[in-house]
Amino acid sequence: MDRSLALLGLMSAGPTHGYDLKSRYDAIFGAARTIAYGQIYATLSRMIRDGLIEQIGQEPGSGPDRKRYAVTDAGRTRLASWLREPDTPSPTLQSNLFAKTILALVLDDDADALLDIQRHAHLARMRELTTAKAGAPLLDRLAIDYALFQIEADLRWIDLTSARLTDMRKEVRRHG
Amino acid sequence: MDRSLALLGLMSAGPTHGYDLKSRYDAIFGAARTIAYGQIYATLSRMIRDGLIEQIGQEPGSGPDRKRYAVTDAGRTRLASWLREPDTPSPTLQSNLFAKTILALVLDDDADALLDIQRHAHLARMRELTTAKAGAPLLDRLAIDYALFQIEADLRWIDLTSARLTDMRKEVRRHG
């Protein structure tokens, strides 16, 4: 996934340098996965290239000099339009589950087993997340809720699909 | 998303050349998005490099010679383990909605509006998909159901989050 807009967003709250940006990112979005320094600096240099941010100074800290960057007008425009634009979740591309299931049918592999494995993995994950949710701060809870809802959706699809496997096998044959 | 395993899966049903592989892919997975020839050949050359497939011949067709490829043992092993392995949907990374919402709060932008825009886009998309589902073949219907469930999950999260925005604003302030 592309985290550049999220970083641009964080920077638009006020100028920063890369090292600090990493901490800020992790504090807010790091629940799922922290970001690597390498990605921060790589992204910064690309945003400079694209005129979304610019260096506004260089200050000593406790280490090599910090380079402060600020969002440009172009950057603000870009960010605003990103925030305004709704996302269209692309069917099936997000997950491999659909592809795996169809392939299992095409290859005459055990599609039931595959769905069952995924169902159990999901249920286990739900328990994990539910436990984690208990003591977590509000932001993390929301991230967890997001995941829980997505997993529930997957589970519904799994149930629906299991029930239709026999019909699907016929359909897939015709594509062969 | 990485489509290489899906392609490997299709090839494991029997040797093909790139041009044909594209048609096969589109016939089965193309409902959401067709694949580009460029991606086919790029992926094929990488799978050759990695020893997952090998060229087993070169035959004339109606154009430049066709190069036939077959899945190697390594390829079959790889495919089998992919099919067997369940996916863990990574929270929030899949969608930008979470990031956008948090950023809107951090930047003191209109988070309600953002959620509302996304809600309406989703509802519109649901109507579209429901219409499309009517005449579609079974495989496409399943793809559409997958999308519908995901969108519903998003909608649930949107409702939950809208209701919590005031609390979240406080939380976000503390991170500042």
Next chain:
DNA sequence: GGTAACTATAAACACGGTGTATACCCTGAG
């Protein structure tokens, strides 16, 4: 016999992310 459309492939490129190298500063153990 020329040109349009389809068959078939490949290579250059762009984008995002990872891993690793580098350098500076501060602290504390010896």
Next chain:
DNA sequence: CTCAGGGTATACACCGTGTTTATAGTTACC
């Protein structure tokens, strides 16, 4: 006082995936 270790700070080379565009043969038709 010195030097080793850990935190601060940045940069770059590289890798994987997907897009764009170029190239070439084959068929069909006017």
